[in-house]
Amino acid sequence: MALSSDDARVAAVKPFPEERYVDAKLVRDAAAGDAAALGFVWDRYSKLVRGVLVGVLGPDNAVDDLVQEAFLAFHRSAGRIRDGSALRSYLIGVAVRLGALEIRRRKVRRWVGLTPTGVLPDVPIAPPDTEGREALSALYRTLDRLSGRRRLVFTLRHVQGLELREIASAVKISESTAHRELRRSEQQVAAIARGEPALARYLELPGFARRST
Numbered sequence: 247m248a249l250s251s252d253d254a255r256v257a258a259v260k261p262f263p264e265e266r267y268v269d270a271k272l273v274r275d276a277a278a279g280d281a282a283a284l285g286f287v288w289d290r291y292s293k294l295v296r297g298v299l300v301g302v303l304g305p306d307n308a309v310d311d312l313v314q315e316a317f318l319a320f321h322r323s324a325g326r327i328r329d330g331s332a333l334r335s336y337l338i339g340v341a342v343r344l345g346a347l348e349i350r351r352r353k354v355r356r357w358v359g360l361t362p363t364g365v366l367p368d369v370p371i372a373p374p375d376t377e378g379r380e381a382l383s384a385l386y387r388t389l390d391r392l393s394g395r396r397r398l399v400f401t402l403r404h405v406q407g408l409e410l411r412e413i414a415s416a417v418k419i420s421e422s423t424a425h426r427e428l429r430r431s432e433q434q435v436a437a438i439a440r441g442e443p444a445l446a447r448y449l450e451l452p453g454f455a456r457r458s459t
Contacts, residue, residue, distance in 0.1 A: 273330030276321065288317055291334065295341045298416075301405035302345030302398060304386045312348065316340045335415045338408070342416040346394055384445035388438045392431055399424055400431035 272290075275283035295316050299309045319340050327336060389397045398417055402408045408416070414424040439445045 269333040270330035273324055273327050273333055277325035277327070284317075284321060287320065287333070291337050292317070294334070295337055298338055298341040298402065298406050298408075299345050301401040302342065303348060304382065308348055312341070312344045316344055319344075335412060338402075338412060339416045339418070342398055342402070346398060349394060349397070381445050384439075384442040388435055388442060388445060391438055392434060395419070396427050396431035396434065399427045400435060403428055404432075 269290075272283045272287050276287060292313060296309060296313050299312050299316075300306075303309060303312075316337060320337065327333070389401065392400065395417060399413055402413045402416060403410070410421055410424055410428070413428070414421045417424065419427070
């Protein structure tokens with residue numbers, strides 16, 4: 247049976263996702279000082295925040311501290327969040343900013359010859375020579391050669407699997423700019439990977455190859 251024009255308009259309206267209603271209430275409750283709400287936010291999004299930070303920085307001891315810092319930032323600013331239903335995007339953005347700040351700190355430390363902890367470098371210890379570890383090391387050597395923004399866009403898309411809209415929101419750029427930076431980062435990574443045999447074979451994935459052409 248065909249729908250009337252009024253029924254068709256109603257059917258075309260997508261329901262507001264329930265999880266966004268829940269997020270909005272959690273933000274309101276957290277802003278009011280409800281510790282249980284903070285716990286629910288942690289349970290719902292700590293894995294996501296950790297994943298974003300690992301994507302940006304790689305496996306690193308700093309990630310645990312940065313995850314904690316991200317949720318402390320939420321706790322301090324919950325009362326200033328205008329759209330609580332966008333909590334997921336807010337936390338992704340916090341994680342991205344913390345990751346970007348850590349990358350900048352590391353560059354400064356390398357310039358002055360210090361380790362990430364700020365002490366004089368120890369004698370390096372070679373990790374186990376496994377294929378996966380070498381590929382991961384090669385990936386982050388490659389990402390170190392990208393600009394900060396391109397590195398973020400690339401890792402959010404290809405490591406964390408975020409949609410372009412979420413990436414644009416997290417990095418504070420337009421979707422068209424995010425799309426352009428993604429294409430350029432893919433091309434740059436593909437070019438650099440030619441000199442990284444351990445990494446090149448992992449970039450033969452059909453989806454990535456199509457986006458890199």
